[in-house]
Amino acid sequence: MSEYNQKSKSTDESLKNEKRGSNVAKSGSGFKKLLSKKWFSPALFMITAAIIVTLLWVYQDVNTDKPTTGTEVTEGVEGTDSEVIAEDPLDATEEIAATGEDMQWPVANVSDFQVDIPYYDAQATATEREAALIQVGTTFAAHMGIDFSDPEGKAFDVQAALAGTVTLVESNPINGHQVEISHGNGFITVYQSLSEVTVKEGDEVTQGTIIAKAGRSDVERDLGNHLHFEARLNGANVNPNDYIVK
Numbered sequence: 001m002s003e004y005n006q007k008s009k010s011t012d013e014s015l016k017n018e019k020r021g022s023n024v025a026k027s028g029s030g031f032k033k034l035l036s037k038k039w040f041s042p043a044l045f046m047i048t049a050a051i052i053v054t055l056l057w058v059y060q061d062v063n064t065d066k067p068t069t070g071t072e073v074t075e076g077v078e079g080t081d082s083e084v085i086a087e088d089p090l091d092a093t094e095e096i097a098a099t100g101e102d103m104q105w106p107v108a109n110v111s112d113f114q115v116d117i118p119y120y121d122a123q124a125t126a127t128e129r130e131a132a133l134i135q136v137g138t139t140f141a142a143h144m145g146i147d148f149s150d151p152e153g154k155a156f157d158v159q160a161a162l163a164g165t166v167t168l169v170e171s172n173p174i175n176g177h178q179v180e181i182s183h184g185n186g187f188i189t190v191y192q193s194l195s196e197v198t199v200k201e202g203d204e205v206t207q208g209t210i211i212a213k214a215g216r217s218d219v220e221r222d223l224g225n226h227l228h229f230e231a232r233l234n235g236a237n238v239n240p241n242d243y244i245v246k
Helices: 002-036 040-062 089-097 126-131
Strands: 114-117 133-136 139-142 146-149 157-159 164-172 176-182 187-195 210-214 227-233 236-238
Touching: 126 133, 164 187, 176 210
Parallel strands: none
Antiparallel strands: 114 146, 133 139, 146 227, 157 210, 164 176, 176 187, 187 210, 187 227, 227 236
Protein backbone atom coordinates (compact mmCIF):
# COMPACT_ATOMS: atom_id res chain seq x y z
CA MET A 1 0.00 0.00 0.00
CA SER A 2 2.82 2.34 0.89
CA GLU A 3 4.67 1.56 -2.37
CA TYR A 4 1.50 2.25 -4.36
CA ASN A 5 1.04 5.61 -2.67
CA GLN A 6 4.61 6.61 -3.40
CA LYS A 7 4.24 5.68 -7.09
CA SER A 8 0.99 7.59 -7.29
CA LYS A 9 2.54 10.65 -5.67
CA SER A 10 5.51 10.46 -8.03
CA THR A 11 3.19 10.21 -11.01
CA ASP A 12 1.19 13.24 -9.87
CA GLU A 13 4.34 15.33 -9.45
CA SER A 14 5.54 14.31 -12.91
CA LEU A 15 2.23 15.35 -14.41
CA LYS A 16 2.41 18.72 -12.57
CA ASN A 17 5.96 19.34 -13.78
CA GLU A 18 5.00 18.49 -17.35
CA LYS A 19 2.01 20.85 -17.13
CA ARG A 20 4.18 23.61 -15.66
CA GLY A 21 6.79 23.15 -18.35
CA SER A 22 4.08 23.20 -20.98
CA ASN A 23 2.75 26.49 -19.61
CA VAL A 24 6.24 28.04 -19.62
CA ALA A 25 6.78 26.87 -23.16
CA LYS A 26 3.45 28.32 -24.22
CA SER A 27 4.30 31.60 -22.45
CA GLY A 28 7.69 31.78 -24.19
CA SER A 29 6.11 30.89 -27.48
CA GLY A 30 3.46 33.57 -26.98
CA PHE A 31 6.10 36.22 -26.26
CA LYS A 32 8.03 35.21 -29.37
CA LYS A 33 4.86 35.54 -31.42
CA LEU A 34 4.28 38.99 -29.89
CA LEU A 35 7.81 40.06 -30.83
CA SER A 36 7.24 38.89 -34.39
CA LYS A 37 4.28 41.26 -34.82
CA LYS A 38 5.11 44.25 -37.05
CA TRP A 39 3.33 46.68 -34.77
CA PHE A 40 5.05 45.59 -31.54
CA SER A 41 8.40 47.40 -31.91
CA PRO A 42 6.88 50.80 -32.87
CA ALA A 43 4.37 50.50 -30.05
CA LEU A 44 7.10 49.67 -27.52
CA PHE A 45 9.13 52.63 -28.76
CA MET A 46 6.19 55.02 -28.39
CA ILE A 47 5.42 53.80 -24.87
CA THR A 48 9.07 54.20 -23.81
CA ALA A 49 9.29 57.67 -25.35
CA ALA A 50 6.08 58.74 -23.60
CA ILE A 51 7.45 57.59 -20.24
CA ILE A 52 10.73 59.49 -20.78
CA VAL A 53 8.94 62.69 -21.83
CA THR A 54 6.65 62.47 -18.80
CA LEU A 55 9.61 62.05 -16.44
CA LEU A 56 11.42 65.02 -18.02
CA TRP A 57 8.30 67.17 -17.70
CA VAL A 58 7.89 66.28 -14.03
CA TYR A 59 11.58 66.97 -13.33
CA GLN A 60 11.41 70.34 -15.07
CA ASP A 61 8.29 71.31 -13.16
CA VAL A 62 9.88 70.42 -9.82
CA ASN A 63 12.96 72.52 -10.60
CA THR A 64 11.14 75.57 -11.94
CA ASP A 65 12.00 77.68 -8.87
CA LYS A 66 15.72 76.88 -8.92
CA PRO A 67 18.23 79.46 -10.30
CA THR A 68 19.25 78.97 -13.90
CA THR A 69 22.76 80.31 -13.58
CA GLY A 70 25.85 78.54 -12.34
CA THR A 71 26.73 81.25 -9.81
CA GLU A 72 25.32 81.71 -6.37
CA VAL A 73 24.44 85.20 -5.15
CA THR A 74 24.61 85.58 -1.40
CA GLU A 75 24.07 88.68 0.67
CA GLY A 76 25.99 90.55 3.32
CA VAL A 77 29.52 89.43 2.49
CA GLU A 78 31.57 92.12 4.18
CA GLY A 79 30.87 91.77 7.87
CA THR A 80 27.14 91.13 7.59
CA ASP A 81 24.81 88.25 6.88
CA SER A 82 21.73 90.46 6.91
CA GLU A 83 19.16 90.70 4.16
CA VAL A 84 18.16 93.45 1.78
CA ILE A 85 15.35 95.39 3.36
CA ALA A 86 11.97 95.21 1.66
CA GLU A 87 10.63 98.49 3.05
CA ASP A 88 9.97 101.57 0.93
CA PRO A 89 13.15 103.73 1.13
CA LEU A 90 11.03 106.88 1.51
CA ASP A 91 9.43 105.53 4.67
CA ALA A 92 12.87 104.63 6.02
CA THR A 93 14.13 108.15 5.21
CA GLU A 94 11.33 109.63 7.30
CA GLU A 95 12.42 107.48 10.26
CA ILE A 96 16.05 108.56 10.09
CA ALA A 97 15.06 112.23 9.66
CA ALA A 98 13.78 112.06 13.25
CA THR A 99 17.41 112.27 14.38
CA GLY A 100 17.47 115.87 13.15
CA GLU A 101 20.22 115.35 10.55
CA ASP A 102 20.47 114.38 6.93
CA MET A 103 23.03 111.67 6.33
CA GLN A 104 26.20 112.72 4.54
CA TRP A 105 28.83 110.64 2.79
CA PRO A 106 31.59 109.29 5.08
CA VAL A 107 34.28 111.17 3.12
CA ALA A 108 34.95 114.86 2.59
CA ASN A 109 34.32 116.15 -0.93
CA VAL A 110 32.86 112.91 -2.26
CA SER A 111 33.40 114.10 -5.84
CA ASP A 112 37.16 113.67 -5.27
CA PHE A 113 36.71 109.94 -4.76
CA GLN A 114 35.77 107.07 -7.00
CA VAL A 115 33.22 104.34 -6.33
CA ASP A 116 34.96 101.02 -6.92
CA ILE A 117 31.97 98.77 -6.20
CA PRO A 118 28.41 100.12 -5.82
CA TYR A 119 25.59 98.81 -3.67
CA TYR A 120 23.72 95.82 -5.15
CA ASP A 121 20.26 97.14 -5.99
CA ALA A 122 17.87 94.38 -7.01
CA GLN A 123 15.80 96.96 -8.93
CA ALA A 124 18.75 98.20 -11.00
CA THR A 125 19.56 97.22 -14.57
CA ALA A 126 21.32 93.95 -15.33
CA THR A 127 24.55 95.83 -16.08
CA GLU A 128 24.39 97.73 -12.79
CA ARG A 129 23.66 94.57 -10.82
CA GLU A 130 26.58 92.79 -12.45
CA ALA A 131 28.89 95.67 -11.46
CA ALA A 132 27.76 95.23 -7.84
CA LEU A 133 28.79 91.57 -7.56
CA ILE A 134 32.01 90.46 -5.91
CA GLN A 135 33.61 87.05 -6.15
CA VAL A 136 34.06 85.14 -2.91
CA GLY A 137 35.79 81.83 -3.50
CA THR A 138 33.89 80.09 -6.27
CA THR A 139 30.66 82.05 -5.87
CA PHE A 140 29.48 85.59 -6.51
CA ALA A 141 27.98 87.72 -3.77
CA ALA A 142 25.79 90.81 -3.77
CA HIS A 143 27.74 93.83 -2.51
CA MET A 144 25.86 95.26 0.47
CA GLY A 145 27.71 98.57 0.69
CA ILE A 146 29.57 101.18 -1.32
CA ASP A 147 33.35 101.13 -1.72
CA PHE A 148 35.18 104.45 -1.97
CA SER A 149 38.81 104.93 -2.90
CA ASP A 150 41.22 107.72 -3.79
CA PRO A 151 42.03 107.71 -7.53
CA GLU A 152 45.73 107.74 -6.62
CA GLY A 153 45.40 104.91 -4.11
CA LYS A 154 46.17 107.09 -1.09
CA ALA A 155 44.77 106.55 2.39
CA PHE A 156 42.11 109.11 3.41
CA ASP A 157 40.07 110.17 6.41
CA VAL A 158 36.81 108.36 7.18
CA GLN A 159 34.07 110.45 8.78
CA ALA A 160 30.92 109.63 10.74
CA ALA A 161 27.97 109.95 8.37
CA LEU A 162 25.65 110.92 11.23
CA ALA A 163 25.92 111.74 14.89
CA GLY A 164 25.58 108.71 17.16
CA THR A 165 27.14 106.23 19.55
CA VAL A 166 29.99 103.93 18.58
CA THR A 167 28.63 100.44 19.27
CA LEU A 168 31.36 98.27 17.74
CA VAL A 169 35.10 98.53 17.14
CA GLU A 170 36.87 95.36 16.12
CA SER A 171 39.47 93.81 13.85
CA ASN A 172 37.97 91.27 11.46
CA PRO A 173 40.26 88.81 9.61
CA ILE A 174 38.21 89.21 6.44
CA ASN A 175 36.89 92.77 6.53
CA GLY A 176 39.80 94.46 8.27
CA HIS A 177 39.23 96.96 11.08
CA GLN A 178 35.58 97.98 11.32
CA VAL A 179 33.44 100.46 13.22
CA GLU A 180 29.67 100.58 13.72
CA ILE A 181 27.76 103.67 14.84
CA SER A 182 24.17 103.61 16.09
CA HIS A 183 22.03 106.64 15.27
CA GLY A 184 18.77 105.63 16.96
CA ASN A 185 15.48 104.50 15.42
CA GLY A 186 17.14 101.19 14.44
CA PHE A 187 19.53 102.91 12.00
CA ILE A 188 23.28 102.22 12.03
CA THR A 189 26.19 102.93 9.72
CA VAL A 190 29.07 100.50 9.19
CA TYR A 191 32.64 101.33 8.19
CA GLN A 192 35.01 98.54 7.14
CA SER A 193 38.50 98.14 5.70
CA LEU A 194 39.88 100.73 8.10
CA SER A 195 43.25 101.64 9.58
CA GLU A 196 44.26 103.98 12.42
CA VAL A 197 40.88 103.80 14.17
CA THR A 198 40.54 106.77 16.55
CA VAL A 199 37.30 105.88 18.38
CA LYS A 200 36.30 103.21 20.86
CA GLU A 201 33.03 101.56 21.83
CA GLY A 202 30.77 103.87 23.81
CA ASP A 203 32.12 107.08 22.27
CA GLU A 204 29.59 109.73 21.25
CA VAL A 205 30.48 111.23 17.86
CA THR A 206 29.12 114.12 15.87
CA GLN A 207 28.47 114.14 12.16
CA GLY A 208 31.75 114.60 10.31
CA THR A 209 33.94 113.32 13.17
CA ILE A 210 37.03 111.56 11.80
CA ILE A 211 36.84 107.98 13.11
CA ALA A 212 39.64 106.28 11.12
CA LYS A 213 41.55 106.18 7.86
CA ALA A 214 40.80 103.99 4.86
CA GLY A 215 42.79 100.78 4.83
CA ARG A 216 42.73 97.30 3.34
CA SER A 217 40.69 94.13 3.73
CA ASP A 218 41.28 90.52 2.78
CA VAL A 219 37.99 90.04 0.93
CA GLU A 220 38.71 93.01 -1.37
CA ARG A 221 42.48 93.01 -1.33
CA ASP A 222 42.64 93.96 -5.03
CA LEU A 223 41.17 97.38 -4.24
CA GLY A 224 44.06 98.44 -2.02
CA ASN A 225 43.23 101.34 0.30
CA HIS A 226 39.47 101.83 0.31
CA LEU A 227 36.44 102.33 2.54
CA HIS A 228 33.53 99.88 2.59
CA PHE A 229 30.48 101.80 3.83
CA GLU A 230 27.10 100.28 4.75
CA ALA A 231 23.78 101.51 6.13
CA ARG A 232 21.38 99.22 7.99
CA LEU A 233 17.86 99.72 9.23
CA ASN A 234 16.50 97.32 11.86
CA GLY A 235 19.29 94.87 11.07
CA ALA A 236 18.76 94.81 7.31
CA ASN A 237 21.00 96.39 4.69
CA VAL A 238 19.64 99.41 2.83
CA ASN A 239 21.02 101.41 -0.07
CA PRO A 240 23.02 104.37 1.34
CA ASN A 241 22.12 106.38 -1.77
CA ASP A 242 18.51 106.48 -0.57
CA TYR A 243 19.50 108.36 2.58
CA ILE A 244 21.67 111.08 1.10
CA VAL A 245 19.80 114.33 0.45
CA LYS A 246 20.88 115.41 -3.00
